[in-house]
Every structure is written in C-alpha cells, then in structure tokens.
Amino acid sequence: MSSSSCFNGGAGWPEPVVRVQAVSDTCGETIPERYVKPPSERPTSSSSQPGPGGNNNDIPVVDMSMPDAAETARAMDAACREWGFFQVVNHGVRPELLRRARASWRGFFRQPASVRERYANSPATYEGYGSRLGTAKGGHLDWGDYYFLHLLPPALKSHHKWPSLPSTLREATEEYGEEVVKLCRRVTRMLSEGLGLDGGRLQAAFGGEGGEGACMRVNFYPRCPQPELTLGVAAHSDPGGLTMLLVDDHVRGLQVRNKDGHWITVDPVPDAFIVNVGDQIQVLSNAAYKSVEHRVTVSAAEERLSLAFFYNPRSDLPVAPMPELGPPLYPEMTFDEYRAHIRRRGLSGKAQLQALQTAARSARAAS
Template sequence: MSSCFNGGAGWPEPVVRVQAVSDTCGETIPERYVKPPNERPSTTTPQPAASSHGISGPNIPVVDMSMPDSEETARAVEAACREWGFFQAVNHGVRPELLRRARSSWRGFFRQPAEVRERYANSPTTYEGYGSRLGTAKGGHLDWGDYYFLHLLPSSIKSHDKWPDLPSTLREATEEYSEDVVKLCRTVSSLMSRGLGLDGGRLHEAFGGEGGEGACLRVNFYPRCPQPDLTLGVAAHSDPGGMTMLLVDDHVRGLQVRKDGQWITVDPVPDAFIVNIGDQIQVLSNAAYKSVEHRVTVSAAEERLSLAFFYNPRSDVPVGPMPELVGPESPAMYPEMTFDEYRVHIRQRGLSGKAHLQSLQSFRSAASS
C-alpha cells in the first residue's frame, strides 16, 4: 500500500491517489469522496438529446476561429463571454495531430507504475507535479481525480526537471502543445478586448504583455468510479485565473456548466477547445464578462483525461477593473489585488463555487459605503 500514499510533502494528512482507490475500493467509495447531498450530481440534470456527434439541445456556443480578425468572430466571442462565460473554439489552428499526441502522452504517464508517478509527487508550496487534492483544509471532502500541474510562463519559473520523462514522447509533445496554445490564448484575448470596445491588445497588456503573462497546465485524470452519483471529479467552482483552454476526451462527457440555475452537460465537439472566462477577466472587465461555475462528473464505465491550460495575469501585477470600463454608471465592482494574493485564498480554502470572487465584491461594497 505504500505506493498508494504520499505521506509528506507538506500536506496536512497523507495523500491517497484516486487511481489506487479506484483499483481497490470495490463497489463502495470511501466516505471522504462522498459529497453532501446538495452537491451531488443530480439524476434529474437535463441531458441533451442525441445528435450527429453525440448530443444536441442545450449546449455552450461554438465559435469558428478560422477568421480571427473578422468582426463577426469578435461579436461571436463577445456574445459567448457575456451570456455563457464559455464557448467551444473550432478551426483554431492547433493541429489535431498535436492534440491527440498531447492527450496520448499524458494518458501514458497515468498508466505508469505507481512508483514512477510518485517520483513527481507535489506539495502545496507550488502544486507543481503529481497531485490528488486542490485545497489544504484538513478532513474535508475530496474530489475523485488525480492531476499533474506544471508552470509554463513566465519562462523564469518553468523547470523541465518537474516534467515527467516517461513516456518518452511527453516532454516534446507538451512543449509544442504549450507554445501553440499560448498563441491561441493571445488571439482569443484580442477578440475579448475588441468585444469590450477596447483596443485588441488591452487585455493582453493588463496580463503583463507578451512574455510577462502567466501560463500553467493541469492534466486531470478521472479514474472509473463505482458510485458516480455520490461524488465529483472536480467540485463546483469558477476558475481563479484569466482564461482556460480545456482539451477534453471527445468520447467521454463530464464537464457541466451552470446556466440559469441548472447544470448543462457539455457535448464536446471533436478537436475543439472549450474556452472559459476566469475570475481575473471578470474583474478586469468589471463583470461585463463573467466567470461561470462548472464541475466535472465521473463515470462508472470509463476513465477520463483532460488538459486544462490556464492563461493568467502576471502573478505580481495588481488586477482591478480596467479604467476604460469604469464610470459614474458603472463603478468599479472589485478592489485591486494581485493574482498571487487571490490564489492564496483558493489554495487555503479549496474550491467553493464563486464564493471567493463574491467575497471581493462584498469587500469593495463595504469599503465604499
């Protein structure tokens, strides 16, 4: 059993790998993974009807990125950001072959023997490496998933020593994938800026400019679960950073987005990126664009892997509503705070819907009253 546990590395209690739990728990999951009844996946959650690629009905918008300089594309991105906080980007320019190679390489890592994976066990200091929990609160409910977290930008904090060397394709695929996704993030950032009536480079500038912005990758692995109705792969939350580019398994659904009080199961379009607004863009846009709660369900029949690429402001740059979007009729809704300061709250308390961002808004209201 020792290979199933990470007993140190600064965590408040021994860390159990969900992969190991899945292999040994039989038909009943441990109590630590059972969510409170009001947080469990609902058996009455609306499920879209069948379509040509699996599902139709309620779904997040799909935006064709083949003409990123066009006004039509900017308007489509703006509408998705204002109304949903999510969209699927198709014809985005990242080669399908590279998407498959990145997914395959990381799936290969999670299929390595436990002793190989444990060489890269992470700690709550930076979260970089192989992990199984997102918060540091002792005794809380746990999510049904393991992950691997890497810092990519700024380049001064990227360390290939933290990258797995097995399988042999992983490092090269991840490097190439990251470079292409950063370019895509910059393109989407420009479209979002234009949708706010600003210069195309304005959000990018607020993030720290080219080479100054932050980026990191979290590869999520959700093993099979014998009681998927009792737990979640990731609890409901909004992303704390700027924007997220999510690459999911085309054939295994799991992402759910909260819309008008209901959970909508996303139907992934093959080779698309699922793009969503993070808390930092909600702050910068003074809530014109809103980060949206989402969560991940798990499956009794199939494991699932996803690559979440987080594109963030530079960690030490103060982030507040952009002055161009503040006026007598639209006062600033949030105080300035660096991304480093903001994510300290996330790491201490774990995921908690949109409570973290709402607490900032409450703080601003109290300070101005």
C-alpha cells in the same frame, strides 16, 4: 493496498494523500466516505437538469477561421456575456498535436505507481503529481488525480519537473504549450475588441506579451463504482484569466451551470477547445464577462483525461477593473493574493469573487 501504491509521503500536506487511481483499483463497489459529496452537490441532485439527450448544444461554437475578424470578436463577446463558456474550432492548433499531447499524458497515468510518485507535489507550488487542492484537514475529496506544471514565465518552467516517461511527453507538452499560448493571445485580443477596447488592452493588463503567466493541469479521473455520489472536480469558477480545455475525446463529463442555475453537460465538438472566462477576466472586464461555475462528473465504465491550460495575469501584478468600463465593482488584488485563498480552502463555487464584490460595495458605501 500498499502504502507505496497510494500515498504521498507527506510533502507538506496536512494528512497522507491517497491516490484516487489506487482507490479505484481497490475499493470494490463502495467509494470511501471522504469522496461522498453532500446531497445538494451530487450530480443526481434536483438542480442538475441537462438538456435533451443529456447535453445542451446551445453553448456557442466560434469558428476562428472566419475571414471577418470583427465578426469573430462579436461572436466571442456574445458568448462571454451570455455564457462565459464557448468552444473554438479551426483554431490553428493541429489535431495531430492534440492527439499526441493527450496520448502522452495518458501514458504517464498508466506508468507504475513507483514512477508516478517520483513527481509527487506539495502545497508549496502544487507543481507535479497530485490528488487534492485544498490544504484544510478533513473534508470531502474529489474523485481525480492530476499533474500540474508551469509554462510561463520561463523562469518557472522546469523540464526536470515534468515526467520523463513516456518518452514523447516532454516534447509534446512543450510544443502544445507554445501553440496554446499563441491561441490564448489571439482570443485575448478578440475579447478586448469585444469590450470596445484596443486589441492589446487585456494583454497589457496581463503583463504584456511575454510577461503573462501560463500553467497546465492534466486531470485524470479513474473509473468510479458510485459516480452518482461524487465529482471529479467540485463546482467552481476558474480563478485565473482564461482557460483552454482539451477534453477527453471519448468520455463526456464537463457540466456548466447556466444562468437559470441548472447544470448542463457539455457536448464537445471534435478537436475543439472549450474556452472559459476565469475570475481575473471577470474582474478586469468589470463583470461584463462572467466566469461561470462548472464541475466534472465521473464514469463507472471508463476513465477520463483532460488538459486544462490556464492563461493568467502576471502573478504579482495588481488586477482591478479597467477604468474604461465604469465604476469598479472589485478592489485591486494580485493573482498571487487571489489564488492563495483558493489554495487554502479548495474549490468553493464563486465564493472568493463574491466576497471581493461585497468588500468593494462596502468600501464605496463608507467613502
């Protein structure tokens, strides 16, 4: 395995960054120790109890074409309180665009390594082609590569940082981003109404229409000879506001931890988005809506690709529980401050949110 095929040349990371795609191509039947998760975190651990047939269809599906908008808001509200996860169908984003966006990004990950490495990222912004999240040296790694890019605010969007190959990618990604932002705004309005607030309340807390943040992480999980020992993404809740996930149309892998602590495998509805509440909405809703831990398993037989679209509060805007929703369970903090913790440590369940709640409890006790 040549260094040109698998290493980022430094770019601010604490150690050379190995491309999982290259590891998959050369490691034979045994994955390197860095990718082996502790026994309690492996997908075969005793805590993993998928439903019948390896999945659970109880995760709510919300039809956004229902004529009664109040009924749609009630369905989303119930899903966010019970699960923190739901699927949306008839959401208004054309199936043809979903397929074009997925196909374009598959095309990028099939480019020669020399082409992909032109876009190698750094921990300064994470924008570009990457293979790790945390900046701590050593430790376990996830079995996946990714491409991270910004869409909002417009000042952060730089098309020259987006891959130029395949030739369809930039146009498809631009159109996809515009359509998913519109969908996020619709969903945010319904969540506000579900909380008993004015429909624009959550949007205002995000910075108002045009003031919010949006970014996308395209995940690529190569084939893995020992999928029972590793994960494509370790267990975590999403640090941002709202996530719209377009999963692989052939290979399942997303698992959600239910309220009983068991991992279930999501069975995606064709052409649906999987929507999940992020930590910022848990904070803003004062824990009425819960961000939920999820993780990604990998396959020995097939590679897998997904597009995770993150809709976030403006990064420098203070975020705190909305006063209409009772005594605050969390202290005020900007999204920039919040995700700085994630980027230092990498993904670690809901540790950051729990630490914030403890801090707020201690502050109330001391006052």
